Amino acid sequence: MKSIRVHIAIIVAVLGVVAAALSLPARSSTRSTPPRISSGHAPPRDASTFAAAASRNTTLRNELKWAFGGKQQRGWYLYDLLIGKTLNTQHDTTTSDFAAALAAWQKKMRLSADGVLDEDSLMRMVSQWQSNRLKNRAYAMPDQLLEAPPADFYDPGRAAELRQVERNTYAAYKEMFAAADKDLKLAPGHLKIISSFRSRAYQDRLRQQSPNSGRAGLAVNSPHFTGRALDIYVGGSPVDTKDSNRAIQVNTQAYRWLVRNAERFGFRPYFYEPWHWEYVR
Numbered sequence: 001m002k003s004i005r006v007h008i009a010i011i012v013a014v015l016g017v018v019a020a021a022l023s024l025p026a027r028s029s030t031r032s033t034p035p036r037i038s039s040g041h042a043p044p045r046d047a048s049t050f051a052a053a054a055s056r057n058t059t060l061r062n063e064l065k066w067a068f069g070g071k072q073q074r075g076w077y078l079y080d081l082l083i084g085k086t087l088n089t090q091h092d093t094t095t096s097d098f099a100a101a102l103a104a105w106q107k108k109m110r111l112s113a114d115g116v117l118d119e120d121s122l123m124r125m126v127s128q129w130q131s132n133r134l135k136n137r138a139y140a141m142p143d144q145l146l147e148a149p150p151a152d153f154y155d156p157g158r159a160a161e162l163r164q165v166e167r168n169t170y171a172a173y174k175e176m177f178a179a180a181d182k183d184l185k186l187a188p189g190h191l192k193i194i195s196s197f198r199s200r201a202y203q204d205r206l207r208q209q210s211p212n213s214g215r216a217g218l219a220v221n222s223p224h225f226t227g228r229a230l231d232i233y234v235g236g237s238p239v240d241t242k243d244s245n246r247a248i249q250v251n252t253q254a255y256r257w258l259v260r261n262a263e264r265f266g267f268r269p270y271f272y273e274p275w276h277w278e279y280v281r
């Protein structure tokens, strides 16, 4: 019995050595295959290009000088989220991966595909965002409007004539609010309506109250005339365009949720005002 066990042990040991020897060439041949380049990533030559672009973007994100609505603007950091959505990338705007995604978009737009978000590329993106906004700016007819209940408003004491909303817009808003509340457990006031339909007379009064708000502020031909534009509370000071205020707003859960989800409900953003959303269906 003992000698049989010894023989078996020797055979097992020999087989083990043979198996190890056989597996060696297989392993080394695996090693000799070149590393696979994962799809969606640029080849090494471009990676260094995009590293330089990423470093340029890190600067421009805070410092690019550009103009909008007759006002000087500085940097594009307030639009990180919208830019990422436009490029369909979740990479941080200061990374090489972001620059690569930007370059792909630039190529499609026939811009210089260098991965740098300079004034040309930013203005193209802004015009894309603006062209996605509500096209039909017809003044709302009385029968298109309903009077939404005070509970839907950021200020529940808002007068009845200032609580009018276009019917389909209101239905879509209610669905969107319910979905957001389910996902986020919204803080009190968040995503409530600040302002909806505004009559021409009311808009004129608002403009007289803040004559320096400029073109980016209170429009002469406001989308609020349609009843399809809603100012929605996303945090911070409700409708203040100061960069410091918008910086707070674009980082709230409520705003981030809107950027990711509002389109599903038919709402599109006005990039410059984190609170202003338009129903485009």
Ligand SMILES: [Zn+2]
Pocket: 224, 229, 230, 231, 275, 276, 277
């Ligand atoms: Zn608005």
